[in-house]
Amino acid sequence: MKDVTTLVGVGGAMGVIVVANVMEGGNPASLMQVPAMLLVWGATILVSAAGGTMSDAKGVVGSLKKAFLGEAHTSADVVPVVVSLADKARKEGLLALEDSLKDIDDPFLVKGVTMAVDGTDPEEMRDILEGEVAAKRAEVKHSAKFFSDAGAYAPTIGIIGTVMGLVHVLENLAEPDKLGHLIAAAFIATLWGVLSANVVWLPIGNRLKRLGELEATRMEVTIEGVLAIQAGANPRIIAQKLTSLLPAHEQEHAEAA
Template identity: 70%
Template sequence: MDKATLIGVGGAFGVIFTANILEGGNPMAMFLLPPLLLVFGGTLLISLAGGTLADGISSLKALKRAFLGGAAPAGDVVPVIVDLADKARREGLLALEDAVKEVDDEFLVKGVTLAVDGTDPDEVRHILESEVVSKKRTDKQDAKFFGDAGAYAPTIGIIGTVMGLVHVLENLAEPEKLGHLIAAAFLATLWGVLSANVIWLPVSSKLKRLSELEVARMMVVIEGVAAIQAGANPRVVRSRLVSLLPASEQEAAEAA
């Protein structure tokens, strides 16, 4: 589990509330239901309007992945593939039928199973690459949903402030109410800008990054399965896969 987003967003709110306290404010005064309902409810519903219902449901499920999910490093799968390549070279592809039962990576299991079943190498690559394309498409839509939310939220906040100021003008005859009403009006803009820059845009960026890492791992798997089918030497397989890794992971993969 990668806690970067959880730490970053939680820490940002902590800094904001601490600054508010140091300035003599009361953080609880920021939590008024009308502006919160307008900004968060309006932003999510308008973001939903820009796609299909299925898109919205998928994106909201991805919200948990942004805060609590993570992507396994691509280098972790290299030793597994090398072991499978060694076994296939010594005992044949059919020997991998039992070996893949101990593999945790579903994408790798699928690729090796296709190879063991005698599927043409070009067809195996096509099937696996099609799954990568499908994943990219889904991940792009999930990230776009929260990117759109980040764009809409400040405008929704301004709408809330204008509504609040209209209400202020309706109560000019009662000066004792104006301070509270003006503060409530500007809270909508505050939450619009704050939610966009502290929640929605970071979540969108995190989902994009997770997608990049997961796709990189899948591409390593595709090359590994192709090498296994070709009966390549395990040392060659290791070198080929390590060359696909980011520089930060190559040294660790070589050691493993």
């Protein structure tokens, strides 16, 4: 099931800002200054991409989709699956697990169990699987970096837009009737810079980091489970061991399962 927390949060925050603007007697349409928005959003995206590689830039769309619609897999979900496999392995042997892998949609768990069935040395298997965890953490770090950088650049770029607008104001001091509109337009860039950073870019970056933490933790729990299965540990002991590795708020869910 997709987790739309970020979609609801960002959309709701935008809605609150619009409502607050209307309640103060403002007109939301007056904030939609195309030049200011083009400067802030366009320049922010470009300079954020400039700090990475072309490969990083190509992955931004996928990361954006994951942030808004990605599934938040918890470690508690994998515990009953591992315990079930452990129970079957204890009764029928490791080779019997090959048939069960067809019904598992967790590639990392499938890989670990397959290695166990193939008789891979436990230490070598741990090294290989922990290497994948490290690679996952690095991947998440890179995907979140673009949005964290955008959150840092956007307010400053907004200030650049405001300075440009104020220069335009000074050029028209001879026409006082235009100054009010020009000054208001100048500050729109700062508004969009601060707003985009705190309502869009930084929340997305934090969301990707959180999803990455959940995935990495799930993988670490999986490693301990697979090694315990290979060692022939009692399923009840495996359940207790894996549950003890979970955050407190997930332990009840795992125990119930």
